[in-house]
Amino acid sequence: MVEPMIDVVVSARPNFMKVAPVLRSLRTHRVETRLIHTGQHFDAAMSEVFFRDLELPPPDLNLGCGNGSHAEQTAAILVAVERALIEQRPDLLVVAGDVTGTLAASLAAAKLGIPIAHIEAGLRSRNWAMPEEINRVLTDRLSQLLLTPSRDAEANLRAEGIDPARVTFVGNVMIDSLHRALARPTDILDRLAVASGSYALVTLHRPANVDARETLQATISVIESIAARLPVFFSIHPRTRARLESLDLSARLDRVAGLTSLPPLGYDDFVTLMRHARLVATDSGGIQEETTALGIPCLTLRDETERPITVIEGTNRVVGLSDVTVGQAVDESLAGRSKTGRVPEGWDGHAGERIAQALLSFVRNREIQRQRRFD
Secondary structure (H helix, E strand, C coil): CCCCEEEEEECCHHHHHHHHHHHHHHHHCCCEEEEEECCCCCCCCCCHHHHHHCCCCCCCEECCCCCCCHHHHHHHHHHHHHHHHHHCCCCEEEEECCCHHHHHHHHHHHHHCCCEEEECCCCCCCCCCCHHHHHHHHHHHHCCEEEECCHHHHHHHHHCCCCHHHEEECCCCHHHHHHHHHCCCCCHHHHHCCCCCCCEEEECCCHHHHCCHHHHHHHHHHHHHHHCCCCEEEECCHHHHHHHHHCCCHHHHHCCCCEEEECCCCHHHHHHHHHCCCEEEECCHHHHHHHHHHCCCEEECCCCCCCCHHHHCCCEEECCCCHHHHHHHHHHHHCCCCCCCCCCCCCCCCHHHHHHHHHHHHHHHHHHHHHHHHC
16 A cells, blocks of 8 residues: 655644644654645744744745735635645645634645545634634534544534544644643743742733734733732733734833733743743633643633633633733632642643544545545
């Protein structure tokens, strides 16, 4: 039997943590892979440093699609990925998560009849105002192999009428990368002159929280509420920084007492800082998962989450953008009444190997079926 060739597409920082363990496992099995970087995150702070920390090989193709509106990015990535797939047709295209490049690459493959495997399938916020929700649902519809991180994701797919034969539970591959980073802590606490357990860590980047003046002002109010209770380190995403400047709100943020603004951090630095935080406040789905795995209290600054298992089983609380609600939650944490939880099933650091095995089984079964048709 001819050995398969698998293309793996990454676009933005959340993708990198999800595909690194899978690539390592596939290459252990000596599978021919091609890593395609769409360039959706194109600066060193959001891309190159993560490739280094996650020990990802340089991409075989960097499509350089860069910045732009959702429509501009989708169109550019769709055209560029289609060209790459036509030049060297793979047996399977692997995409991860819910960013613009995930959907655009899937559309390109679907139009060419190339099967798609979706890592982190089945997550749902049920908020159609989120671009990520559109990306998730449509990518799952286009995919032939849906790899779920949690059992609730399987239930979501069943409710949408997706054939269970297309779905494989593999666990949360983000935790594989987390475990690897925990094994190589950095000196960031020394560099910041801060003690373990003495601070809050904040990240914010979603359009619903940072794109409009009203919501960005509410976001700053929440940060003020946290910083009034304990020191805050705010790792500022380039998108958030750009909105602060364009909406003339940078000065207000800079005036927040107890706040230290940080540039985007490399993965190892960020995991070390998160591991030693008293609590984390975020709108990131991945950080909700990582804090649950670490047992760190997490306050999700949104009105819903596509990762409810982090609330049901983990340490996450969905608190919205109310500075009063967030302040109460911080007070409870400081008083030792934080939400406790457990690590969900399959969040064991071995999801990458399970995904690799599922990918290999899928392409080999397709090849067997193809040969039978021609025998």
